[in-house]
Amino acid sequence: KNEVEQSPQNLTAQEGEFITINCSYSVGISALHWLQQHPGGGIVSLFMLSSGKKKHGRLIATINIQEKHSSLHITASHPRDSAVYICAALYNNNDMRFGAGTRLTVKP
Amino acid sequence: GAGVSQSPSNKVTEKGKDVELRCDPISGHTALYWYRQSLGQGLEFLIYFQGNSAPDKSGLPSDRFSAERTGGSVSTLTIQRTQQEDSAVYLCASSLVGRYTGELFFGEGSRLTVL
Numbered sequence A: 001k002n003e004v005e006q007s008p009q010n011l012t013a014q015e016g017e018f019i020t021i022n023c024s025y026s027v028g029i030s031a032l033h034w035l036q037q038h039p040g041g042g043i044v045s046l047f048m049l050s051s052g053k054k055k056h057g058r059l060i061a062t063i064n065i066q067e068k069h070s071s072l073h074i075t076a077s078h079p080r081d082s083a084v085y086i087c088a089a090l091y092n093n094n095d096m097r098f099g100a101g102t103r104l105t106v107k108p
Numbered sequence B: 001g002a003g004v005s006q007s008p009s010n011k012v013t014e015k016g017k018d019v020e021l022r023c024d025p026i027s028g029h030t031a032l033y034w035y036r037q038s039l040g041q042g043l044e045f046l047i048y049f050q051g052n053s054a055p056d057k058s059g060l061p062s063d064r065f066s067a068e069r070t071g072g073s074v075s076t077l078t079i080q081r082t083q084q085e086d087s088a089v090y091l092c093a094s095s096l097v098g099r100y101t102g103e104l105f106f107g108e109g110s111r112l113t114v115l
Helices: none
Strands: A004-007 A010-014 A019-025 A029-037 A043-049 A052-056 A059-064 A069-074 A083-091 A096-098 A102-107 B005-007 B010-013 B019-024 B031-037 B043-050 B053-056 B065-069 B075-079 B088-095 B110-114
Touching: A004 A083, A010 A019, A019 A029, A019 A083, A019 A102, A029 A069, A043 A052, A043 A059, A043 A069, A069 A083, A096 B043, B005 B088, B010 B019, B019 B088, B019 B110, B031 B075, B043 B065, B043 B075, B075 B088
Parallel strands: A010 A102, B010 B110
Antiparallel strands: A004 A019, A019 A069, A029 A043, A029 A083, A052 A059, A059 A069, A083 A096, A083 A102, B005 B019, B019 B075, B031 B043, B031 B088, B043 B053, B065 B075, B088 B110
């Protein structure tokens, strides 16, 4: 069983919609990463956070340590946001575990 | 270089052959990681380098897999006697200092297909 669970597995949205992708992890972590993987395969780091909320442009990442849960939000989604979004939890023993990813398709 | 560079980007090989995959991390990055991503699966950790040493190679799936890093820079992942289940995208990442301290920078990956 993967120690990092993401939902949904696949998500299709219309351009302009507000998107939420969820990530839950099993035990205490020191940091959580959100990554974006484009169709060509390249992975880009979006956020690294250990508490609270971070915002970059139309992307917002939040984490709730008590509930062991993080969300990635995309406001005013655009077709170029179409990608696989991956959550990765850095556990206290310096072991990083990756979720299986959420495939987002934004239609014009 | 400007980013993490991996080669080849695609490799098709026959079962039983050996393959070498190369990773050139961002200049000055001391930490280097190899991952494997099978179709529809999450990233699977293979090995971590700090400088030229590999303090954690616990993710290597069998003794057919090995990796080395020279000059604190380029790393090579070698798979001997490839099997069909080795087919996957092999991703390399680097970070500036110690293990997972700071942002990870990924390469584009090497897609390996074993026929």
